[in-house]
Amino acid sequence: MPLTKNIHLDxxxxxxxxxxxxxxxxxxxxxxxxxxxxxIVEEVKASNLKGRGGAGFPTGxxxxxxxxxxxxxxxxxxxxxxxxxxxxxxxxxxxxxxxxLLEGMMIAAYAMQVNVAYVFLRxxxxxxxxxxxxxxxxxxxxxxxxxxIVGSGYSLEIRLHLSAGRYMCGEETGLLNALEGKRANPRxxxxxxxxxxxxxxxxxxxxxxxLCNVPHIISNGATWFKGLSRSKxxxxxxxxxxxxxxxxxxxxxxxxxxxxxILEEHAGGMREGLRFRGLLPGGASTDFLTEExxxxxMDFTEVQKAGSRMGTGTMIVLDDRTCPxxxxxNLEHFxxxxxxxxxxxxxxxxxxxxxxxxxxxxxxxxxxxxxxxxFQTKFLAPGNTFCALAPGAAExxxxxxxxxxxxxxxxxxxxxxxxxxx
Amino acid sequence: MLSPEEQREIEAELPHYPTKQAVSIxxxxxxxxxxxxVSDEALEDIGKFLGMSTSDxxxxxxxxNLIFRKPxxxxxxxxxxxxxxxxxxxxxxxxxxxxxxxxRLGESTADGRFTLLPIVCLGACDHAPVMMVDDDLHLDLExxxxxxILDRYK
Numbered sequence: 001m002p003l004t005k006n007i008h009l010d011x012x013x014x015x016x017x018x019x020x021x022x023x024x025x026x027x028x029x030x031x032x033x034x035x036x037x038x039x040i041v042e043e044v045k046a047s048n049l050k051g052r053g054g055a056g057f058p059t060g061x062x063x064x065x066x067x068x069x070x071x072x073x074x075x076x077x078x079x080x081x082x083x084x085x086x087x088x089x090x091x092x093x094x095x096x097x098x099x100x101l102l103e104g105m106m107i108a109a110y111a112m113q114v115n116v117a118y119v120f121l122r123x124x125x126x127x128x129x130x131x132x133x134x135x136x137x138x139x140x141x142x143x144x145x146x147x148x149i150v151g152s153g154y155s156l157e158i159r160l161h162l163s164a165g166r167y168m169c170g171e172e173t174g175l176l177n178a179l180e181g182k183r184a185n186p187r188x189x190x191x192x193x194x195x196x197x198x199x200x201x202x203x204x205x206x207x208x209x210x211l212c213n214v215p216h217i218i219s220n221g222a223t224w225f226k227g228l229s230r231s232k233x234x235x236x237x238x239x240x241x242x243x244x245x246x247x248x249x250x251x252x253x254x255x256x257x258x259x260x261x262i263l264e265e266h267a268g269g270m271r272e273g274l275r276f277r278g279l280l281p282g283g284a285s286t287d288f289l290t291e292e293x294x295x296x297x298m299d300f301t302e303v304q305k306a307g308s309r310m311g312t313g314t315m316i317v318l319d320d321r322t323c324p325x326x327x328x329x330n331l332e333h334f335x336x337x338x339x340x341x342x343x344x345x346x347x348x349x350x351x352x353x354x355x356x357x358x359x360x361x362x363x364x365x366x367x368x369x370x371x372x373x374x375f376q377t378k379f380l381a382p383g384n385t386f387c388a389l390a391p392g393a394a395e396x397x398x399x400x401x402x403x404x405x406x407x408x409x410x411x412x413x414x415x416x417x418x419x420x421x422x
Numbered sequence: 423m424l425s426p427e428e429q430r431e432i433e434a435e436l437p438h439y440p441t442k443q444a445v446s447i448x449x450x451x452x453x454x455x456x457x458x459x460v461s462d463e464a465l466e467d468i469g470k471f472l473g474m475s476t477s478d479x480x481x482x483x484x485x486x487n488l489i490f491r492k493p494x495x496x497x498x499x500x501x502x503x504x505x506x507x508x509x510x511x512x513x514x515x516x517x518x519x520x521x522x523x524x525x526r527l528g529e530s531t532a533d534g535r536f537t538l539l540p541i542v543c544l545g546a547c548d549h550a551p552v553m554m555v556d557d558d559l560h561l562d563l564e565x566x567x568x569x570x571i572l573d574r575y576k
Contacts, residue, residue, distance in 0.1 A: 073440075085504035085543040123451075123488045124500070124544055126557040159438045164447050164486035167542060181439075181446035183485040199440055242506035242547035249548045284505055314547070322509055330508040334542060340485075 007096030048234035053207030104211035231256025243317030282311020285392025
C-alpha cells in the first residue's frame with residue numbers, strides 16, 4: 001500500500017535521507033528529467049486519481065485547467081486544513097511522511113509550471129507543523145527547492161502557512177482569502193481559481209492525500225495505479241472509522257472495498273451489546289447510509305448512487321444507544337457555528353435548524369418541526385449559497401429525517417429525548 | 423509598540439507573500455505568541471506596521487477562533503465537541519473540567535491558570551474523546567483522566 005508503507009507514528013517520520021533510500025524523490029527526478037509538464041498531466045489523468053478532499057474531481061483534469069502561457073506568477077496550494085468532523089486521514093500523512101506530500105507538490109507544481117506553492121495547514125496540527133517545516137528546511141538545504149532544482153532549470157519555492165482556525169478555510173476559495181490575510185468568506189465562481197485565484201493569479205488547490213498519490217503515479221505509471229483499485233476510481237484510499245466500533249482506526253485499502261468490509265473486518269464491528277444503526281461515510285457533510293447499504297463499494301460513484309457521498313472516506317458510526325436527533329443537533333451546531341455569515345440560507349437557516357434540534361432534545365419539540373426541518377434542507381440546497389458548507393450541512397439532516405423519522409416523532413410526542421433516561 | 427523581536431519575526435514573513443496584508447494573520451499570531459493575546463493597542467500597532475486600518479485588521483482577527491482578542495489563562499484547554507467525540511462522551515469531559523475549574527467554556531479560571539474553550543474536530547477521531555492543552559494533544563479521555571492531565575499544567 002503505497003501511501004502508508006513508510007509511516008510509523010511511534011517514530012520520527014523519515015528524514016530526507018531515509019525517504020530517498022526508500023525510493024523517495026525518484027518520481028520527481030523522473031518527472032524533471034524525462035517528462036514534459038503536459039505528459040505528467042496526461043499520466044495523472046490516465047490514472048483516474050480523483051480529489052481526496054471529498055469532492056472527487058479528477059485531479060489531472062483540474063490541473064489541465066491551469067493556463068499554460070499566463071504572464072506572471074501561478075500558485076499551487078496543498079489544502080492541509082483538515083477540519084471535516086470525523087476526518088483524521090491527512091494528519092496521519094502529514095505527521096507520518098511529510099516528504100511524500102512535498103514530492104507530490106513538487107511534481108504537481110512542475111506539471112502546472114508553478115513557481116510558488118504553499119502548504120495551508122490548520123493551526124491546531126502542531127506536530128504536522130514541525131514535520132512539514134523540518135522537511136521543507138531539509139529540501140532547501142539539499143537544493144531540492146529554490147532555483148534550478150536537480151539541474152533541471154526549474155525553480156520552486158514552497159512555504160508553510162499556519163492557519164488560525166475556522167472550517168471555512170478548508171473551502172477552496174475561503175482558503176484563498178485566508179491566505180491573502182482576509183476573512184475566509186467564499187468567492188463567487190466563476191471565475192474559478194485556475195483563472196483567478198490567489199491575488200487574482202491562476203491557482204490550483206489540491207488535498208493532501210491527493211498530492212501524496214502523485215509521486216507513486218509518476219514512479220510506477222497510471223496502469224499500476226489503476227490496478228491498485230477495485231473500482232473505476234484509481235488507487236488506494238485511506239478509510240477510517242470512529243464511533244462505538246470495536247477498533248476505531250485508519251486503513252489504506254484498495255479503492256472500492258465495501259462499507260461492510262471496513263466496518264466489520266477492519267473496525268471489528270460494533271462494540272459488545274450495541275447494534276449498528278447507520279453511518280456517515282465520509283465526514284459530517286455526507287448523507288447517512290444504513291444497513292441496506294453495507295455492501296456498497298466505497299468509491300466516489302457507488303456511494304453517490306446509494307444517495308450519499310464518499311466524502312473524505314472516514315466514516316462516523318451511529319449505534320442504537322446514541323440518539324440520532326442528538327447527533328444531528330451536534331452536527332448542525334457545528335455547521336451553524338462555522339458558517340461565515342456570507343449567505344442568508346446558511347447563516348439564517350443553520351441557526352434555525354440548530355434551535356429546533358436543540359428544542360427537540362430538551363423536550364420542547366412541537367408538531368410541525370419535522371416539516372420545518374425538511375423545508376430548511378431544501379432552502380440550503382446547492383445553488384442557493386456561494387459555497388458547499390450549507391448544502392453539506394443539509395446532507396446528514398435530510399437523510400437523518402428519512403431514516404430516523406420515528407426518532408424525531410418520538411421526541412416531539414413524548415416531549416423528551418428518549419435516550420436521556422437510558 | 424511592537425517589540426524588536428516581534429517586528430523581526432513579522433518582517434521575516436513578508437518575503438513569502440506578494441502583499442503586506444497576507445501577513446496579517448501571521449503577525450497577530452506572532453504577537454499572541456509573545457503576549458498571550460492581541461490587545462486593542464497591539465492591533466493598532468500591527469495595523470500601522472502592515473499599512474492596514476485597525477478596523478480591517480479587527481475584522482480579520484475576529485473571524486479566526488485561534489486569535490484571542492481577550493486575555494487567556496496560562497494554559498488554554500481546547501475540548502473537542504465535534505461529532506465523533508460527542509458520540510464517545512465529550513460532554514462528560516467538558517462537564518467534569520468546567521466543574522473542576524469553576525469556569526464555563528469560553529471562560530478562564532479565577533487564578534488565571536486555565537482558559538477552557540470548545541474546539542472543532544482535532545482529527546484524532548479514532549481516539550475520541552480528545553482535547554488539546556496548549557500544544558499537546560491528549561487522546562482516549564475519560565473524565566478522571568482529563569482531570570489528572572490538567573493537574574500536570576501548573
